[in-house]
Amino acid sequence: MTRPGKGRGLLDVYDHRFLLKLLVRKEIKVRYRGSVLGLLWSYVKPLMQFLIYFVALGIFLNLQRGTPNYAIYLFAGIVLVNFFTESLGNATRSIVDNRDLIRKIYLPRELFPVATVWVSAAHFLPQMVVLVGACLIGGWTPSALQLVAAVLAFILVSVLAAGLGLLFGAANVYFRDSENIVDMILMVVTWASPVLYVWTMVERVMGPWYWIYQLNPITVAVEIFHWAFWYPTLKQDQLGLASMPPDLMTVWLPVAFLIAFAVLFVGQLTFRRLAVHFAQEL
Numbered sequence: 001m002t003r004p005g006k007g008r009g010l011l012d013v014y015d016h017r018f019l020l021k022l023l024v025r026k027e028i029k030v031r032y033r034g035s036v037l038g039l040l041w042s043y044v045k046p047l048m049q050f051l052i053y054f055v056a057l058g059i060f061l062n063l064q065r066g067t068p069n070y071a072i073y074l075f076a077g078i079v080l081v082n083f084f085t086e087s088l089g090n091a092t093r094s095i096v097d098n099r100d101l102i103r104k105i106y107l108p109r110e111l112f113p114v115a116t117v118w119v120s121a122a123h124f125l126p127q128m129v130v131l132v133g134a135c136l137i138g139g140w141t142p143s144a145l146q147l148v149a150a151v152l153a154f155i156l157v158s159v160l161a162a163g164l165g166l167l168f169g170a171a172n173v174y175f176r177d178s179e180n181i182v183d184m185i186l187m188v189v190t191w192a193s194p195v196l197y198v199w200t201m202v203e204r205v206m207g208p209w210y211w212i213y214q215l216n217p218i219t220v221a222v223e224i225f226h227w228a229f230w231y232p233t234l235k236q237d238q239l240g241l242a243s244m245p246p247d248l249m250t251v252w253l254p255v256a257f258l259i260a261f262a263v264l265f266v267g268q269l270t271f272r273r274l275a276v277h278f279a280q281e282l
Contacts, residue, residue: 012108023115068238076229077195079127090116091165113165138233150228153221163264170274193219217256
């Protein structure tokens with residue numbers, strides 16, 4: 001039997017993908033146990049969040065005046081950021097929440113944070129159906145490259161969420177303050193990326209230091225989602241009011257993937273070192 005902490009890390013997750021599937025099913029069933037709406041909450045929560053932001057920012061602050069199809073722009077960013085925040089928040093609590101199972105048997109501990117990312121992806125899909133439907137109504141005509149870019153943006157966020165989830169999920173076993181730190185990070189995420197506003201506002205304020213803003217992988221992923229879903233809905237006369245960051249696909253996407261995989265490497269390394277004593281600490 002493999003001793004805890006001496007496995008192959010994420011490679012063990014692939015070898016135990018049947019267990020991963022069972023964990024994902026368990027997490028979904030437990031989350032909606034006793035719920036009337038069940039998986040429909042995947043629609044209700046983001047739609048309510050969208051309405052609040054659209055009324056407050058789009059109407060009251062009139063951001064929709066300078067951003068054509070602002071509703072699609074807003075929702076495209078919300079669904080992606082919600083996927084990240086749900087994945088990271090649940091991954092941080094995944095080890096502690098499964099303490100009874102971890103104390104009883106040994107299985108690759110990485111399964112628990114990774115399973116939460118898959119559960120979040122299951123919630124992400126219904127929101128994507130709503131987004132695509134809204135885009136089609138708005139005259140969505142994406143290119144093949146834009147569709148591929150959207151998939152890459154989703155993978156980018158998944159890798160980043162898994163890496164941070166492994167890091168904070170392990171730290172939370174020893175320091176329960178980790179949950180509070182993650183909660184503060186999640187409060188900032190929506191505002192630290194161009195979800196509610198356009199990227200040109202940040203460029204005007206930061207000037208030559210704008211590249212620092214672009215180092216955030218979530219920022220790059222949201223911009224790509226806008227390019228894939230919002231930008232193709234614009235009419236010819238609206239293109240003058242919209243633009244995408246330069247070098248988005250050629251420079252910033254590769255940089256974002258490098259950062260995300262670096263985070264995944266650090267998260268996996270930290271997780272493996274701390275996982276040895278999970279059962280005792282829990």
